[in-house]
Each structure stands twice: as C-alpha cells, then as structure tokens.
Amino acid sequence: MSIGSVPLRYKISVDHDQCMLCGRCVESCPYGVFRIDREKIHVNSRVCVACHRCIAMCPRDAIDLTERPVDYRSHPLWTPQVRESIYNQARSGKILLSGMGNAMDYPVIFDRLVLDACQVTNPSIDPLREPMELRTYIGKKPSKLEFQKVNGDMVLKTSLSPNLMLETPIMIGHMSYGAISLNAQQSLARAVKEIGTYMGTGEGGLHESIYPYQDHMIVQVASGRFGVDINYLERGAAIEIKIGQGAKPGLGGHLPGEKICADVSSTRMIPEGSDAISPAPHHDIYSIEDLKQLVLSLKEAIEWKKPVFVKIAAVHNSAAIAAGIARSGADAVVIDGFRGGTGAAPRVFRDHVGIPIEAAIASVDAKLRSQGIRNEVSIIASGGIRESPDVAKIIALGADAVYIGTAALVAMGCRVCGTCYRGLCPWGIATQRPDLVARLDPDIASANVMNLIHAWTLELSELMGAAGINSIESLRGNRDRLRGYLLDEGIMRVLDVKMVGA
C-alpha cells in the first residue's frame, strides 16, 4: 500500500481582493508555486519552501504564508519532522539532505550568557568621545620580545610572523563560488574590502572578477583541492586548510553537477557538469604530522609571506586537536561550531554531530593557555554567530575574531529557508541559474553587508565601552565579564564563568 501524501509544510494563500494580478509572484517563484489562469492567481502550496521572495515582491501584501497548516496528532516523541523523515526514507531509501545550520532545539548557550557594564566605581567609556580599538591581528604572536641596544637606541631583535590586520574582529567565512553565485561572492568581497576585513573563498577557486579584492581573500585548500594552483595561493591574503565543517563534521563536500556551469568549472578547474566531490579526509593527511607537512609546504610555496589557517569542526576533542594544530606551524585555528551553516549536508550530521561553538572556544582557549601556546595561534570562531552580542561573548570566552556566514547571506536577502542544495535560490545567492543570479545586485548587496558589519562593529564598541574597555584585547578571554543565567554547573565549569549574582 502507498504511504500517500504528507500534509503541506507551508500553505500559501492569496487575498484576491488585494491582488492586482501583476504576476510578480509568478515571476518570483522558481519553485512554481504560482500561476495565472483566467484572471486569477492559483497556488500549489506543496512546492513552497518559505523563501518569502513572493511576499517580498508583492506590491499589495496580498500573499500570506502559514507553516504546518495541518496538524498531526501531537506527540512529544513522534514529532511531525520525525514522521516525515520516515515517510521520506521509506519511499526513497536515501540519506536525507538538508541545508543551513542545525535545526534541532538544543539550548543556545549564547542566550544564557549575559554581559557586564560599569556602574559608579568605574566610568563607562563613550565611544563617540573616546578612542575605541577593535583592530585585531590574526596570526602568530611572539610570547616575549627581546630588544638590543644599538648606539643607545632600542632595536627589536624578535621578528614578527605575518599577520592579517582586521579593523573589526568580524570576518566572513568560506562560501565558495559554486555554492553561492558570483554576484553574491562579489558583493561580500566588496564589503570586506571596504570595511577592512577578510573573507574566505571556500573550496571554489578564485574567479578573475574577485582578483581586485584578493588582498582581502583567504584562499581555501580543502580535500578536493579544487581551484588550487600557485597563482591562487599567491593571490590570497592568507591560506586556510579546511579539515572539517561544523555543519557536517567528518564529511567532505558535494557540489552537484547542475551547479557546475562553464564559469564555475574553469574557476574550480574541473569538467563542466561533473559533480565536485571533496573526500571526507584529505588523502595526504592521515595524522597531525601530515598536517604539519602541508602547512609548511604551503608556507614554502608562498615564501613564508602569509599566514596559514587550519579549520576544524567543533567536536568532542577539539581542544587537544587545536593544541596539535598550534604546534604544526599554523598561524590560526578556525573552530566551526555545530550550528554552522552549509549549502547541503546530510540532515543527521547537521543536527546530531559536533558541539556548540561556545563550549569549543572555551576549552580550546583554556587548553592553549595551559600549555603556554596561546600566542602561537589566533582563534577564529564560527558557526552560529547571529548578532553583535554573540561576537562579544565568544571573544570574552577566548576567540580573537569570528567568521560569519549565514548572517552575511541574510543581509543580502536570504530568508534561511534551508533549500540551498536545490540550486534555485530565488534571492540569487545560492544558485547558478543566470536569471536568478541577476536578481542579486552587487551594488546593493555589498552595501547591505557593509551596513551589517558596520552596525555590529558600532554595537560592539558600545558594549565594550559600557564594560569600561577600550581595546578588544582586554575583552579577549575576559570571562569575568560574563555571567551564566540558568546554565547548569557543568557547562559553567567548561566555560569558566560564574553564575548571575555571583
């Protein structure tokens, strides 16, 4: 017997009194929800993904969307999601795909941490009147300095490793051309250059049109080595070796052939239309000493002029792994938490593998300090950074800077519908279909991303000023300025923060 259809996930309704039959909804929707027939808009709600493009485009606010309009019999264990996954797999026999970040209802540690402010005994600092320093250097720092007196002048004997200079501790993480459109990548690139920060290329190579922004690009070397040649390595401001990703720790990547158009194919250096499959491990890295060889050979290739980062997913043993990375010669370690976004990941990995970024950063920072190697690497936190207080909190837990991903996409219009893997993004972000890509105007989108980073930077300045801090390095690892609110004792021990009132 057949399982039959499952209830609608979203129901679209059109207010026909409001509708003026302009047809914008029909044009907007690449999934085919709308059609005009006999002077009336007809809808097929079953194909709707809740991307909101039609709603954003409707000049009359005539479209309404309801989530889960049909109830299942309620049950705390057998949730509608669980039942539908089973129906899906019973029908297909396949691994379920999903997009964006972890969709499980785990508690968000960020939301149970509160920041501090000054009252009476010390003055808060007004960033409008006093200097406020958010400048951040990413790379190896000497643990001590040595000076020499030469003809009465102090001369520095210690030599400094190459560092990236950020005007704000907010960078944009790795989203490849292929996973996102060229217009999207150009928009992000323009924004980071303007702001004075950096972004990652992802494992998609460096398209020629991004060359003008190459001094702000971190080029990625991942397990597929797509797009990697000496030209690519030399153009980037830094190199990042990607070992793992928070959304799917332990897995590689898969860009379906449909997204490999001519341009993507030449940038990635792979045949047009072929699936781009990055293996789960790097086939030349089977342990930490192999990573060290790759770090050093990349440095040799670029004549030791630029920092090399290593990115791992936040997993149970991240702290010890990060300590190994710190000894590999790498200049920064990126920790990607289990809420990190993705274009496509098996749902079970997205939702069930890895640990939250807050706990991972706290334990990595503590481990590096206990071994006296905190200055050997910078720590970059990513995966689930949603707003400026998250940035302040994760820096207070020990990070040097953050990567944002989803937040930057949302700034360009993304509605977090989680359907990136279909390649039909109606906002022109996660798609390669020319007509959809053309919807994203880099002039506007780059300004939106710039505005977002600028706004967060202002908020961060205010939060620091209120805490009586005028330099970001005094926030870094300053867990005394955090308190846990309704966090359990075990977590607070890991975070090394006190509870509210203590």
Next chain:
Amino acid sequence: MCGIIGVIDRSRARMNGTGIRAALSEMDERGSGEGAGYAVYGAFPDFKDYYAIHVFFDNLHEAKPAVEDELSKWGVIEHDEAIPTNEHHGLRKVHIPWRFFFRPDPHLMPRSTSPEDDIVMHLVMKVNTSIPGALIFSSGKNVAVFKASGWPEDVADFYGIQDYKGYLWMGHNRYPTNTPGWWGGAHPFNLLNWSVVHNGEITSYGTNRRYIESYGYRCSMYTDTEVVAYLFDLLVRRHGLPLETAVKALAPPFWDEIDRMSGKEQEIYRAIRLAYGSALMNGPFAIVVANNESMVGFTDRIKLRPLVSGVRGNRLYISSEEAAIRTMDPDVEEISMPKAGEPTIGRFLV
C-alpha cells in the same frame, strides 16, 4: 576612589614614616577606613640580603609551623620575629603579622636562571593557595609592607611606621568597592621586590589574570591589583623588558598614534601590542610601582584617575593629590601632571 602616594630619594637618603603618614591622612577623603598600607624600601639594612617574608597568621600553633616547614624545604630561615604592633582603639589585631628573613638554596631549582627569586615566588603561590590561615603579603629583599583594615593613621600607629626608615616609601588609602575590606586586600601588594599601590579598577582583570596564570602565577587575594605586581615581575624580571617598555605594554599608545610613528618606533610598538595584548590593562587606574632600583607611576590610557608628580632635589613624589605631596614637602618644586599612559620614573643614582 582611593588615594595613593610614593616617594623616592634617589641618593638613597633614608626617611622615616612620619611624612608619608601625614600625606596619606591628608587624603582621607579618598578612603573609607577599611584599608590602608605602606611599603618601605631599605627597611632592613641588617638583613638586606635576605628575603623578608611577611606573613599574616590566623594562629601560631598550626599555620606558622606549616609555613616554616615549607620555607625549610627550600632554604634557611635566618631569623624570624613577630612584627611589632601597638593595638589601640582604632585597630585590633585580626591577624598576627610575622616576618621571616629567609635565604633560599639556589641548587634546589636548577632549571631556573634566577633560582632564588623563583623559589620565593613558588613559596608565595604555594602558601597563599594551600595553607589555611597564612598569607604571605610581602616577600622582597630589604622591603617591608605594613597594611591592615583601618584608616591610614591608625594603621601607621599600629605598626609604628615612624620607627622605620627607608629611601623609598609608598602609601595607600583604600575605599574598597569590588572586594571586601580585609587585611590581605589592603595595598600595597607585593611580590619579591615589586610593590604596587593602585587607585581604580582594572576592567581587563579577567584577561590579565588568565594570561598571568598561564605563567605559573596564582591570584589569591580577590582583588585586581595583585596582577599588576605579577605582570611587572613577568615582563621586567622574567622577560627582561626595560621598565619603560613594560609600562608601554601595560598602557600602550592607541593604534592611531602608532600608525603615525616612524618606521622603527612603529615596529616596536606594534610588536609590543601583538606580543603583550593580554597584559594590556584597561579601565580607570593610577598606579605606582616600585622595586629596589626605581619607582614608576602611570595611569590608564585615557587617564580616568588622577596622578600628580613633584620633584625637589633628589626626591620624586607621585600621588593622587598635590595636597598630599605638599603635606609631605611644603617646598616641593616642579609639580606636573603626567599624560595618560606616560610613565613617570625615578631611579636611584647609587
């Protein structure tokens, strides 16, 4: 709010404690009667080559033998005595102040380049974190710290500081806010030859503490000021930075200023900020720090706490208030206000 003062006689002519007692009392408006203290360098000419380990004991039958055991493991106690006190209406003996003149055995810490200092530092950290009822609050050579909960004049009379003589004095009048007024929390804070008096609140304390603890220091006094002593010990004694450079690491110029500097200077300051970012002290503070060679006063990078200096002859005064300096030396000359973050340094000539 707190009142601080320091005076150094660069020719090492010794002064008794009468002047600084009066100066500190002049700043009673800045205190609350919950803590005051003095440090004096050159206090023990007869024992100048021994570490003068000052301890607050809660009792002598359990805590003192435990401390003696620890000291004896690492060296020889040449002499020890109760620190003379005069109980009076203003101040009761909450703890029993004691001092040991101690010589560590350098062979017991063979890996160290400064084994004696490292042994004493180890002892201070160990006693203060593991022996209940004992707190080492001063551990330098030829240095004495006198402190308690009370008004400065009461603390001075309790210890009879007018009977001590030294070529460098520091004083502190406390108004505790974020930690309780207890004897160990009174300033000056001392480790080895470093003594610190501090007015303000270090908002970067959490960062500084985690930084300094990764070098083996343990913060045990529930107050932000102790990290200052440890930071100076790390940067100057262990890393070998010149005093001015250490101050520039703790209160560095802003990046805007560094960007405007010339090549070599810019390189140095950039390196300082990169290497010592976790040592940067934020928040409002005015601090006077001393050791056996010099005394330095400086404020936070935007000078949120007052600091005034005065000079006459070989004497340099640094204080929260000009009035306090004038109380000590009515004929003081060259009163000036140091700029934010700029060190005012007095060094012994001999």
